Amino acid sequence: MTLLAISFDNLHQVLRDLYTEMMPLCSDMAGVAKGLAGLGALFYVASRVWQSLSRAEPIDVYPLLRPFAIGLCIMFFPVFVLGTINTVLSPVVKGTNQMLETQTMDMNEYRKQKDRLEYEAMMRDPETAYLVSNEEFDRRLDDLGWSPGDLVTMAGMYVERGMYNMKKQIRDWFRELLELLFQAAALVIDTIRTFFLIVLAILGPIAFALSVYDGFQSTLTQWISRYISVYLWLPVSDLFSSILAKIQVLMLQNDISELQNNPNFSIDASNTVYIIFMLIGIVGYFTIPTVANWIISAGGMGSYNRNLNTSVAKAGGIAGAAAGAMTGNISGRLVNK
16 A cells, blocks of 8 residues: 555545535524624714714714624625635636646656656666566576576576665655655645634624724724635645646656656656655645735734744754655665665
């Protein structure tokens, strides 16, 4: 069983279904919010009417409509507020997801082509063909006799083939581990995003109700900005993944060109660069909340972003050090042997 046997697409779909299933809970909060908003509207209107009467000024009706407009938003919160915001922002999510799928399909095609060229390059060299082909390995064994020199050569072939297979398995296992961590980082971001959106959506009517009271007017704009900022985590994540996939496509294109034109091209060096980019991607995923906050500023989330980025920087340093130590240790052992 490989490390990537988990279907991360299904897990992301589960999170989307969770958000949809939790939306009816907004109606439960709407009842409480309507009571708060009604009481706040009473104080709001009475205060301004009394001020106008005490100053012998005409009553300005237009500002008095604000609590009633907020009350309508609370009564139809899932449709007026959440429905409007999600409808406006959903094309952004679909567009970035389409970009990601296009780059991913290109990357998979180029990876298959590169693997095929690696196999053909190994088969063209008589000294390495038996490492990747069972037929070539059996043919070379059949050509050997049973003299002491042939037995030594036969033993050396078995050792070299075993070392090659072990090195390839370690490389593939380490690559799958990093790809698993890369997908897990994306899932962590999506899970936190879904949790924030559900909390903001369920308690949104309360935030709207509190914004009716004097001194809490900014609650309305802060809720909207935070909801949009968190909602944009997914498209920013898809954009980041698209950029990394494009980088991998360019790397694969360069490797394919080198395999076709340069007989001395080092495959191991290319795999090392791929591992480095995977480590960069794992750390870079946790900068997504900061980037989304640049698009629309959401006050009060800066401390969360700082704590998240600090933790990820430490984890990335540890992961990079461990990866470097593991790669160097394995490479050193293989070279010595």
